Amino acid sequence: MKKITLKKTYRYSRQRERLLAILRSTENHPTAIWLYDWMKPEFPSLSLGTVYRNLAILIEQGVVRKIDAGSTFDRFEAKTSPHYHLICRKCGTITDFEKRFFPEIDDEIRRSTDFTIEGHRIDFFGTCADCRGKS
Amino acid sequence: MKKITLKKTYRYSRQRERLLAILRSTENHPTAIWLYDWMKPEFPSLSLGTVYRNLAILIEQGVVRKIDAGSTFDRFEAKTSPHYHLICRKCGTITDFEKRFFPEIDDEIRRSTDFTIEGHRIDFFGTCADCRGKS
DNA sequence: CTACTTGCAAACTATTTGCGTTACG
DNA sequence: CGTAACGCAAATAGTTTGCAAGTAG
Numbered sequence: 604m605k606k607i608t609l610k611k612t613y614r615y616s617r618q619r620e621r622l623l624a625i626l627r628s629t630e631n632h633p634t635a636i637w638l639y640d641w642m643k644p645e646f647p648s649l650s651l652g653t654v655y656r657n658l659a660i661l662i663e664q665g666v667v668r669k670i671d672a673g674s675t676f677d678r679f680e681a682k683t684s685p686h687y688h689l690i691c692r693k694c695g696t697i698t699d700f701e702k703r704f705f706p707e708i709d710d711e712i713r714r715s716t717d718f719t720i721e722g723h724r725i726d727f728f729g730t731c732a733d734c735r736g737k738s
Numbered sequence: 739m740k741k742i743t744l745k746k747t748y749r750y751s752r753q754r755e756r757l758l759a760i761l762r763s764t765e766n767h768p769t770a771i772w773l774y775d776w777m778k779p780e781f782p783s784l785s786l787g788t789v790y791r792n793l794a795i796l797i798e799q800g801v802v803r804k805i806d807a808g809s810t811f812d813r814f815e816a817k818t819s820p821h822y823h824l825i826c827r828k829c830g831t832i833t834d835f836e837k838r839f840f841p842e843i844d845d846e847i848r849r850s851t852d853f854t855i856e857g858h859r860i861d862f863f864g865t866c867a868d869c870r871g872k873s
Numbered sequence: 874c875t876a877c878t879t880g881c882a883a884a885c886t887a888t889t890t891g892c893g894t895t896a897c898g
Numbered sequence: 899c900g901t902a903a904c905g906c907a908a909a910t911a912g913t914t915t916g917c918a919a920g921t922a923g
Contacts (some may be wrong), residue, residue, distance in 0.1 A: 616904080675886075688854075712835065718826065719865040731854075
């Protein structure tokens with residue numbers, strides 16, 4: 604009696620296509636407004652609501668991920684390979700760290716808890732090279 | 739020419755003392771309102787602003803930590819030993835996972851980046867035992 | 874005494890939503 | 899054509915803040 608995950612279909616939208624393209628082409632981990640400002644010249648009548656609605660859809664599709672970095676606002680990234688984040692406490696910059704040292708970590712936890720683990724996140728907090736110099 | 743970390747002193751407050759005591763005595767990872775509701779009987783004129791202000795102070799003192807669990811609201815915990823979180827995607831419950839499998843992880847990253855690492859967090863996402871049964 | 878903390882209420886801000894219009898399929 | 903997606907603006911919701919009054923040191 605297992606429930607089949609229903610595969611919702613979404614209609615094509617130029618705005619959403621562009622949104623994903625931008626997310627995929629940037630090294631940043633943009634906020635909603637950053638994305639909005641970036642798209643605005645191309646879509647003069649774009650609204651923030653549309654950005655948020657499409658981000659939600661892309662997240663549901665599993666191609667975009669929301670990041671909680673302790674800020675008051677959300678950041679987003681196009682989901683690619685698993686990676687970790689280096690979050691600077693001074694300037695808030697998030698840098699990806701591609702190499703995976705601990706691919707076996709999920710299994711390790713699975714063995715010792717009664718929790719169905721789908722994935723994990725590892726974030727490192729500290730000071731980035733740029734900020735270290737500053738007083 | 740290194741800047742000395744200034745040690746700000748805080749005046750005693752019954753509300754703050756109680757707040758910390760509650761945070762330390764609970765297994766939950768409470769929200770601000772949960773704490774507010776819990777304290778209200780003892781401090782009938784308590785305001786939410788006071789809860790938030792004191793949480794900020796306790797965080798600055800390093801005895802309380804804010805948790806980003808993907809919700810729209812913040813959760814808090816009294817900082818004790820380092821541990822990981824199991825976050826249930828269905829009910830939002832956060833369970834502590836005390837055992838540390840990877841104490842050496844910070845050093846491992848330090849060796850390969852130009853980032854001053856102060857600490858890290860590891861959160862696991864999935865479904866808790868209670869929610870697994872539900873359709 | 875004096876200045877940190879509180880309670881109250883108003884302000885803020887990021888995000889969400891209702892509604893009439895546009896446009897994909 | 900039917901209905902998902904849009905733009906717009908108003909609504910939410912969690913958190914922060916200004917100010918007058920209370921209180922620790």
